Amino acid sequence: MNTDASELNRRREAVAALGSGLRRLTESAVRSTADPETLRRLADEAEKLAADLEAAGRRPLGAIPELDDLRIGQRTFSPVTGAGHPSAPPVIVERNENCVRGRFTLGFAHEGPPRFSHGGVSAMILDELMGWAARTTGSPSMTVDLAFSYRGPVPLGVPLMAEAEVTEQDGRSIRVEGRITPESRPEAVLVEASGRFVTPEPEQISALFPGLEHLL
Ligand SMILES: CCCCCCCC(=O)SCCNC(=O)CCNC(=O)[C@H](O)C(C)(C)COP(=O)(O)OP(=O)(O)OC[C@H]1O[C@@H](n2cnc3c(N)ncnc32)[C@H](O)[C@@H]1OP(=O)(O)O
Incomplete structure (x- = not known):
């Protein structure tokens, strides 16, 4: 496959375009009040689309898309930040020295209590952003322990911010704090984490991620 910069950019834009269309479809599906005949017809069309995508080529389990940069946490198909993922908000991340900030808006696809985010969605967003913050230390690491305090419900349809630092x-262990707030009121903490x-030992990295050591 041609992986020069312009080809990668074309692919990046096309992946984001498909992701955007799929997010609109996902949001429409979970809001739909259509009758059963319409739903069945659209379900058949969705199966056909999926078959076309499968026939056009699929990466095997464990293969890293060429658009990814694991050293900074960038994953094209991440369920949190991935422009190509159908249910990622997606969170748009800015990195600073030892902290990261993400901006996002949640929709019906992320609903838990009516009008508010599912608690697991908030947890997933914080886990990912805190992982990006941990990566600013220069070492790859994995979440081993994560605790959340839900201080207020996280509203859907409102610009939000997640921060982590x-x-x-201490050696292989990196402590990270994170929070979600409304973008317009950063002092109003809704979720704290x-x-x-922990940075795996080199032999653990080789055992867990064989062949990917040079990418981490
Ligand atoms: C390499 C980067 C790839 C990209 C990752 C992307 C981020 C993710 O999505 S991570 C996914 C979720 N996380 C996981 O799946 C991790 C599962 N855990 C593991 O595989 C292992 O715990 C691993 C490899 C990280 C470390 O294993 P191991 O070296 O055997 O740990 P161990 O020696 O027991 O513990 C190391 C330290 O962490 C602490 N620790 C380990 N587990 C926990 C835990 N659950 N809670 C609190 N502390 C813990 C230990 O107490 C120890 O601390 P200290 O050094 O102070 O004694």
Whole structure:
């Protein structure tokens, strides 16, 4: 496959375009009040679309898309930040020295209590952003312990912000704090998180991610 910069850009834009269309479809599907005949017809069309995509080529389990950069946490098909993922908000991340900030808006696809986000969605967003913050230390790491305090419901359809920063590093262990707030009121913390990330030993990395060591 041709992987020069312009070809990668064309692919990046096309992946984002498909992701955007699928997000609109997902949002429409979970809001739909259509009659059963319409739903069945659209279900058949969805099966055909899926078959076309499958026939056009699929990556095997464990293969890293060429658009990804694992060293900074960038995953094209991440369920949190991936422009190509059908249910990612997607969170748009800015990296700073030892902290990261993500901006996003949640929709019906992320609903838990009526009008508010599912608690697991908030947890998933914080886990990912805190992982990006841990990566600012320069070492790859994995979440081993993560605790959340839900202080207020997270509204759908409102611009939100997630922030995470490294608070301590001791050998392989990295402590990270995170929070979700409305973008317009950063002082109003809705979800708070505290976690620990551990850098696997080189032999653990080889056992867990064979062949990918040079990408981590
Ligand atoms: C390499 C990067 C790839 C990209 C990752 C993307 C981010 C993710 O999505 S991570 C996914 C979710 N997380 C996981 O699946 C991790 C599962 N856990 C593991 O595989 C292992 O715990 C692993 C490999 C990280 C570390 O294993 P191992 O080296 O045997 O741990 P171990 O020696 O027992 O513990 C290391 C330290 O962490 C602590 N620790 C381990 N597990 C926990 C835990 N659950 N809670 C609190 N502390 C823990 C230990 O107490 C120890 O601390 P200390 O050094 O102070 O004694």
